[in-house]
Amino acid sequence: MTAKTESVSKIRFRDPQIELAHGAGGKASRRLIEGLFAPLLIGPLDEPLGDASHFSMNGTRLAVTADSYVVRPLTFPGGSIGELAVNGTVNDLAVSGARAEVLVVTFVLEAGLPTEVLEAEVRAMAGAAQRAGVKIVGGDTKVVENGKADRMYITTAGIGQTIPNVHISPKSVRPGDQVLLSGPIGDHGITILLARGELDLEADLRSDTRSVLPMVEALAETAAPGLRWMRDPTRGGVATALNELARDCGLAVHLREEWIPLHDAVRGACELLGLDPLHIANEGQFLAVVAPEFADRALAALQGLSNEAALIGEIRSTPAATVVATSTYGGTRIVDMLVGDPLPRIC
Amino acid sequence: MCLAIPGKIVELVAGNPDLAVVDVSGVRRTIDTGLLADDPAVPGDWVLIHVGFAMSKISERDALDQMQTLAVLGEDEAALQEVQGYGVLEENKGGP
Amino acid sequence: MRFVDEFRQPELITKAAEEIRRLADPNRQYRLMEVCGGHTHAIYRFGIKDLLPANIELIHGPGCPVCVLPMGRIDDGLSMAEKPGVIFTAFGDMMRVPGTKGSPLEYKARGRDVRIVYSPMDALKLAQANPDRHVTFFAIGFETTAPSTARTLMRARALGVRNFSVFCNHVTIIPAIRAILDSPDMRLDAFIGPGHVSTVIGCRPYEWIAANEHKPIVVSGFEPVDILQSVVMILRQLREGRAEVENQYKRVVPWEGNRAALRAMAEVFQLRPYFEWRGLGSISQSALRIRDEYAEWDAEHVFSVPGLRVTDPKAAQCGEVLKGVLKPAQCKLFGKECTPEYPIGALMVSSEGSCAAFYNYEHRKAAVAVAVE
Numbered sequence: 001m002t003a004k005t006e007s008v009s010k011i012r013f014r015d016p017q018i019e020l021a022h023g024a025g026g027k028a029s030r031r032l033i034e035g036l037f038a039p040l041l042i043g044p045l046d047e048p049l050g051d052a053s054h055f056s057m058n059g060t061r062l063a064v065t066a067d068s069y070v071v072r073p074l075t076f077p078g079g080s081i082g083e084l085a086v087n088g089t090v091n092d093l094a095v096s097g098a099r100a101e102v103l104v105v106t107f108v109l110e111a112g113l114p115t116e117v118l119e120a121e122v123r124a125m126a127g128a129a130q131r132a133g134v135k136i137v138g139g140d141t142k143v144v145e146n147g148k149a150d151r152m153y154i155t156t157a158g159i160g161q162t163i164p165n166v167h168i169s170p171k172s173v174r175p176g177d178q179v180l181l182s183g184p185i186g187d188h189g190i191t192i193l194l195a196r197g198e199l200d201l202e203a204d205l206r207s208d209t210r211s212v213l214p215m216v217e218a219l220a221e222t223a224a225p226g227l228r229w230m231r232d233p234t235r236g237g238v239a240t241a242l243n244e245l246a247r248d249c250g251l252a253v254h255l256r257e258e259w260i261p262l263h264d265a266v267r268g269a270c271e272l273l274g275l276d277p278l279h280i281a282n283e284g285q286f287l288a289v290v291a292p293e294f295a296d297r298a299l300a301a302l303q304g305l306s307n308e309a310a311l312i313g314e315i316r317s318t319p320a321a322t323v324v325a326t327s328t329y330g331g332t333r334i335v336d337m338l339v340g341d342p343l344p345r346i347c
Numbered sequence: 348m349c350l351a352i353p354g355k356i357v358e359l360v361a362g363n364p365d366l367a368v369v370d371v372s373g374v375r376r377t378i379d380t381g382l383l384a385d386d387p388a389v390p391g392d393w394v395l396i397h398v399g400f401a402m403s404k405i406s407e408r409d410a411l412d413q414m415q416t417l418a419v420l421g422e423d424e425a426a427l428q429e430v431q432g433y434g435v436l437e438e439n440k441g442g443p
Numbered sequence: 444m445r446f447v448d449e450f451r452q453p454e455l456i457t458k459a460a461e462e463i464r465r466l467a468d469p470n471r472q473y474r475l476m477e478v479c480g481g482h483t484h485a486i487y488r489f490g491i492k493d494l495l496p497a498n499i500e501l502i503h504g505p506g507c508p509v510c511v512l513p514m515g516r517i518d519d520g521l522s523m524a525e526k527p528g529v530i531f532t533a534f535g536d537m538m539r540v541p542g543t544k545g546s547p548l549e550y551k552a553r554g555r556d557v558r559i560v561y562s563p564m565d566a567l568k569l570a571q572a573n574p575d576r577h578v579t580f581f582a583i584g585f586e587t588t589a590p591s592t593a594r595t596l597m598r599a600r601a602l603g604v605r606n607f608s609v610f611c612n613h614v615t616i617i618p619a620i621r622a623i624l625d626s627p628d629m630r631l632d633a634f635i636g637p638g639h640v641s642t643v644i645g646c647r648p649y650e651w652i653a654a655n656e657h658k659p660i661v662v663s664g665f666e667p668v669d670i671l672q673s674v675v676m677i678l679r680q681l682r683e684g685r686a687e688v689e690n691q692y693k694r695v696v697p698w699e700g701n702r703a704a705l706r707a708m709a710e711v712f713q714l715r716p717y718f719e720w721r722g723l724g725s726i727s728q729s730a731l732r733i734r735d736e737y738a739e740w741d742a743e744h745v746f747s748v749p750g751l752r753v754t755d756p757k758a759a760q761c762g763e764v765l766k767g768v769l770k771p772a773q774c775k776l777f778g779k780e781c782t783p784e785y786p787i788g789a790l791m792v793s794s795e796g797s798c799a800a801f802y803n804y805e806h807r808k809a810a811v812a813v814a815v816e
Binding site: 019020021027028198199200201264267268271273274326327328329330331332333334336338339340343344345346347 | 444447453456457460480481484487488489490491493494507508509534535536538539548549551552558559560561562565584588667783784793794795802803804805
């Protein structure tokens with residue numbers, strides 16, 4: 001019995017204008033991409049859109065992706081916009097099953113931006129590229145009037161080669177498959193929130209920005225035949241990534257709340273502000289769905305590189321296309337995608 | 348209407364008797380303690396925080412009492428049923 | 444987390460759930476209302492309903508201070524955001540609530556200076572840091588939050604900060620409970636009382652519910668163990684034919700309330716003769732306004748607000764859902780015209796609004812109930 005999947009082409013984008021929510025990575029973003037961009041630019045999709053696109057050229061299987069970075073503040077504990085840009089693109093390729101080879105970078109700079117700020121970002125990008133083993137080979141720069149860009153916007157595009165033996169697709173996911181997470185969630189999003197200074201909170205937290213390629217390669221080495229699907233839970237968090245999976249494969253993702261790794265300060269900030277860690281952005285983590293017979297060795301491989309990697313749940317057949325979280329005492333709740341960014345609350 | 352979280356007062360703000368720094372699982376914030384003026388909080392006290400204000404002190408004693416009450420839930424009943432099983436509580440209708 | 448994790452311990456939750464099962468009369472339907480939106484949120488977040496027998500029904504009450512604001516008041520607040528030089532501040536809860544011309548976040552996207560604050564004190568600090576701008580704070584909340592706004596205004600006055608104002612939309616809980624009990628279509632057995640409001644007002648204000656209406660009310664904390672223990676206490680009262688006010692949340696709620704908080708409120712606020720509540724109509728003595736002595740910081744004095752009465756679309760049944768007469772899914776617009784993405788009313792947008800909570804945590808649960816082993 002095949003699970004029912006939502007036909008991507010049926011989504012239409014009817015909003016009269018673009019709102020901030022359309023860039024937040026949640027439901028609204030989804031509608032814009034699938035309802036406007038994809039039908040006009042790509043045409044009918046036989047596979048749901050992933051983090052990167054794979055194509056063949058003269059017999060070689062390649063992958064390409066692009067990403068934009070609009071971050072305030074530009075620098076924060078653990079990193080800066082430049083590092084996010086490099087790692088983000090490397091990661092998109094990695095979780096699609098490809099090893100990034102080259103990146104191109106475009107800058108949109110606001111007139112009045114101090115050179116030392118720009119230079120610091122460029123150095124950060126060079127450092128991140130070196131650590132990630134990827135070459136930045138070119139790019140473009142535009143300067144706009146003061147007030148027309150939030151200091152700087154960065155877009156990166158990356159090309160890489162597919163990792164042998166890795167064939168991932170939401171359609172290959174089956175009930176019984178295990179859901180693995182590379183490490184604690186929420187560090188990046190909460191770090192940014194605190195760095196903005198509007199909430200007057202202090203904590204010893206850093207962005208988790210890093211390349212996940214080494215972990216993906218370790219997974220490929222130990223569990224390639226059982227590796228079904230991967231995604232990096234950036235904006236919108238784990239909740240969004242898993243809801244996309246659930247929707248794309250038509251099955252259910254069942255999470256165990258107490259298995260999800262979380263740093264104390266992230267938990268404290270989330271409780272204080274009324275936020276759900278599952279909705280908070282991560283920049284150095286990824287999710288993997290693995291066939292049950294490969295799960296143990298896959299988890300061991302991840303833990304070798306990231307000791308907080310954990311098994312967080314499994315795939316079941318019902319309820320269709322839904323993410324459910326269960327607590328130790330048996331209480332359940334549906335974990336849904338948010339519409340826009342998560343907002344602190346007092347009620 | 349009521350997201351309020353327990354936090355520990357870690358220091359008082361010098362020069363301002365109504366301000367203190369509170370720690371919630373490693374996250375710190377300056378809060379206003381003016382609503383506790385009738386029974387001021389000192390470092391080490393746990394308070395309930397809502398929108399940057401301390402609303403109440405948390406009584407560890409009451410928290411422990413509550414845990415204790417819950418821990419023995421069902422036990423009184425179990426003990427009672429066992430005793431009833433012995434027939435001790437029934438009136439002795441017949442007898443030697 | 445201390446004073447949190449202890450009240451989420453699985454063994455205690457299981458014990459409390461078993462006790463509930465033991466106490467609940469299988470031949471009886473129980474209808475318990477949790478007044479406070481924070482409890483609504485907690486019930487969904489912790490999956491409390493999964494732990495209760497089918498004959499105990501939890502009805503969501505009107506204790507969501509965002510949900511009960513008529514759209515006209517939102518418009519009034521946002522009209523201030525349109526004035527030049529104004530920085531409009533509010534809690535995150537307000538940011539997506541729709542006014543006639545959009546929500547605060549939408550105003551922000553259109554270029555207005557709209558900012559989220561965690562505390563009214565942060566809004567005051569913003570005013571001190573921006574002497575050439577006027578900072579206005581959209582104050583919402585029941586008695587839990589009103590004292591904080593009061594202290595902020597006292598501080599503004601003491602410091603002589605002149606470029607700061609508060610748009611006061613504080614409401615009080617007792618008239619809301621009264622409106623529920625006066626409602627002819629409402630049938631309730633007991634109340635789960637608002638724990639954090641009670642840290643301010645204490646437990647005495649609920650005595651009429653027990654004495655005159657003969658309904659138990661247990662003032663409850665917000666962790667799973669607290670809510671379940673409160674249900675245990677309610678069931679015991681019902682079983683023993685008692686109707687009393689009890690304090691389950693003793694570790695935090697003083698029976699007499701917080702006198703310093705009540706003093707601050709009395710200093711800065713007075714009751715409005717009446718106030719329009721979304722869904723409940725006009726209720727007398729149910730909301731706070733800023734006293735004349737603080738008029739300089741009263742946004743309704745500083746700005747001339749439109750003050751228009753905006754009624755909800757006819758098809759929206761926010762009122763009935765607020766009162767607990769209808770379940771969210773029974774509103775004709777639920778899940779169709781009204782979703783978290785395109786909310787018609789505040790109950791779908793506020794994180795503790797019954798409709799949002801139901802939509803985000805539950806509305807596909809019919810299938811889950813079968814699936815979860």
